[in-house]
Amino acid sequence: MSKLNWVLSTLLVTGIVVSGLPIQSSLTATAQTNRFRAWQKIFQDFFQRQEDNPPPGTPGQGIARGDLCMIAPLSANTNTEVWSDRPLFIWQGNVGKIGVRLSGSEDILWSQAVASADNPVAYTGEPLQPGQIYQWLIFDQESDSIPKLFVPFKVMDDEERDRIRVRLIILEQELKEQGATPEETALARANYFAQKGLWSDVFQEVYSLENPPEAVEEVIQRIPDQLCM
Known part of the structure; x- marks a missing residue:
């Protein structure tokens, strides 16, 4: 199974299991499913790029192959x-x-x-x-x-970095007014970074979650194996 297919199946299966549990509100189930799909989309884009552009394995030049x-x-x-x-x-x-x-x-x-x-x-x-x-x-x-x-x-250069900083401030304020959870805020920031192609910052948002949902936690645990095979 490819890295991309593994990640998608992991997120999808976990999302189905959670959404199938007896819960008090169908709205809550819908919100959970939507978040699963949003995380799924971010990882789909990342792993697709990785498969299209596999990294070289030359030590000293970036991502190495072997035990490191x-x-x-x-x-x-x-x-x-x-x-x-x-x-x-x-x-x-x-x-x-x-x-x-x-x-x-x-x-x-x-x-x-x-x-x-x-x-x-x-x-x-x-x-x-x-x-x-x-x-x-x-x-x-x-x-x-x-x-x-x-x-x-x-x-990143100062000018572009400041533009992103201002946009993130606005985004977080909007989310705060909507009563967003920490996961929803991290998801929104990760999605914004993903749209910019800033994948290191996407990972930083994902790993910053103190109590990640089960689907995200499992992907976090498996990311090294999937990227370094």
């Missing part, structure tokens, strides 16, 4: 820009430390020792600068000074 796979920030044939100035790092495999540096520089701006249980890890350094290209560094051991792999990514 870098998931986000995305690189290679996908959109390497990120909107967030504090990106979320997601990978599969064992590493001792991750870090960030400016492209073309040897100075490490931020680093953090990690264990497999820490994945994913949010960047906690000083806000990254709009328009700059950075390298996500991956080290075998915490004590290593030379990375075994790096993934280049760019923080």
Whole structure:
């Protein structure tokens, strides 16, 4: 089964099971089903792009093949820009430390020792600068000074980043007035980022859910295996 078909079937089956449970309101069931379909559409678009443009496996140039796979920030044939100035790092495999540096520089701006249980890890350094290209560094051991792999990514230019920030503020205000749940807000933000092709930011919204619904939780758990096969 292809990655795309797996994700679609997972979301669809879970949505059917939930919507088939005895609940007090048919409106609630309809709302749940609509959210399942909305999440399904986002993942459908992403995995379709991945299948149409499989990433290369050259170490040091992006997503690697083998026992280590870098998931986000995305690189290679996908959109390497990120909107967030504090990106979320997601990978599969064992590493001792991750870090960030400016492209073309040897100075490490931020680093953090990690264990497999820490994945994913949010960047906690000083806000990254709009328009700059950075390298996500991956080290075998915490004590290593030379990375075994790096993934280049760019923080969106200031002007476009501000436009998106304003639009998100408006979107969140509208949702707040409508009494939207945290999941509905994350879904709306993820959908907006997906429309912009900002897939690293889509993943950041998905992983930010404190209590994701069952369909989303299962996809989150399986994303590394599906992307890194």
